[in-house]
Amino acid sequence: MVKMEKLHHKRDADELFKEFKETSITEFFRKNRAHLGYSGKLRSLTTVIHEIVTNSLDACEEAGILPEIYVEINSLGNEHYRVFASDNGPGIPIRHISDVFGKMLAGTKFHRNIQLRGQQGIGVAGVTMFSQITTGKPIKIRTSTGNGKVYEVKLMIDIAKNRADIISKNEYEQYWRGTEIEVELKNVKFNLSDKGPFEYIRRTAIANPHARITFVDPEGRKTVFERSSDKIPKPPIAIKPHPKGIEVDDLLQMAKASNARKVSSFLTSTFARMSNAKVKEIQEYVSFDLNKNPRRLTWSECEEIVNAIRNIKFLAPSTEGLEPIGEKQIRSAVLNILDPEFESVLTRPPRVHSGGTPFIIEAAIAYGGHAGRNSKEGVRAEVMRFANRAPLLFDAGGCAITKAINSIDWKRYGLKDIENSPITIFVNIVSTYVPYTSAGKQSIAEEKEILKEIRMALMDLGRKFQVYHSRKRRAMEREAKRQILMKYSTELAAGLAKLTGEDENKILRDLQELIEEKIRTGVILEEGEKEGEIEMEVIPEETEGEEELELEEVV
Ligand SMILES: Nc1ncnc2c1ncn2[C@@H]1O[C@H](COP(=O)(O)OP(=O)(O)OP(=O)(O)O)[C@@H](O)[C@H]1O
């Protein structure tokens, strides 16, 4: 058999392996740009805006600055645009500019457990790459940290080497602080649809009421989203990883990079909720001494530690690293932008996903006013998904938020046809690590705990809507009855006047007063319907069948 196969070989392994070659990360994403969100003309343009704006907001948040962001898109011809954006953030030190814009997997966020919009260190280098492969032109950056020196840099990416290729660099003196970016893009399209840059900015303004954002579209139309809150969100703080979320290889890598002298002190200094007492418990499970040098740990020793951790109870992760938008702020943003007739907002208590990462779900429902989405067929339901305050406009199908919304039986909350209702559903997940389904960061993985929390939030909001809805329905029914009774009161008054010989106008006045009085006090109501009972209506919770994991609990 072997001989036969050999006979049929056209090329041997040595020949085939002549093709063997290492690829840079940039090369990978150049070929697979859809992974970064560069697929489709509209989506590509929105992705560029998303990457630039999330970076500005992150930088301002960490520096404790109230963001002032300006975004302008100019048309330069057929499917050819220029994007100019600026922020008043902390600026970028000159020595880091080439890596920020010209190198993928480089940044200040990936290695930290921190609640920020960016987490990969790819975003803006992806913008440089997309601009360069569609126009052949460099990205232009102007930045200053406020030290009196302003830098203007033009750069491209050396795709094979995943590093910046500086085209020009200028330096001059001026007191200013912030970052400006200018890129040209081809093969992209601008429109005002719900997947376009305008909608992206509008949603960003809703979830970031502390930001003032100005947007100028290619027609020159300028929209200023004023801030509805002057409160700077608390700068996010990095939190240590929780032992329950750790895997063997993570532990090995961390141990190798540690400066600690002993495994015991490496464990207490690296992980949250790891006390000396917990280290002692681990010691009882493992076959080696935890006084050994962490850099000498073997893979199987790390495996023993991870198995020990599985058997030990730890306090759930601390939530001090989490900063939700807050009910008050969401409400003022919703009122400001959607001006609804009904709104309800809520923040759920913190929970953990994937074994060790804390998260919080915030949700809101707005009904009537400008809520919902305008389409050719009329107003439709609108879902606004966010992760750490950044809008998610694409890949809705595979997202935990969509799945949770679709799993709710909205009819029981008085929304018979939710698809065709003037309703906006807002969901934001706040976490030090958001489990996205791809590097394009537009969809949240369907983690069990996350799905459950979103459902709980939506059911709670649904119940509040139901109370409002029944009240409104009853008020409308009462008004309809009043009008019918009023209409017949004239005929009745005439009849009674004939029978009794009394003044018709007086009878009519008395009758109408009586009707108003009975309607007001709720005496004229349908059988079985009594005023005051509305709020007592109890809608049973959709059962979940699982216990909730409280943060105070041990995990
Ligand atoms: N406008 C800005 N002001 C200050 N620093 C910035 C700005 N834009 C980017 N940076 C810095 O550049 C780094 C790289 O940005 P990039 O968007 O590539 O990655 P990221 O934001 O860390 O993660 P992600 O790939 O998820 O967006 C950031 O981590 C941040 O430190």
Ligand SMILES: [Mg+2]
């Ligand atoms: Mg980013």
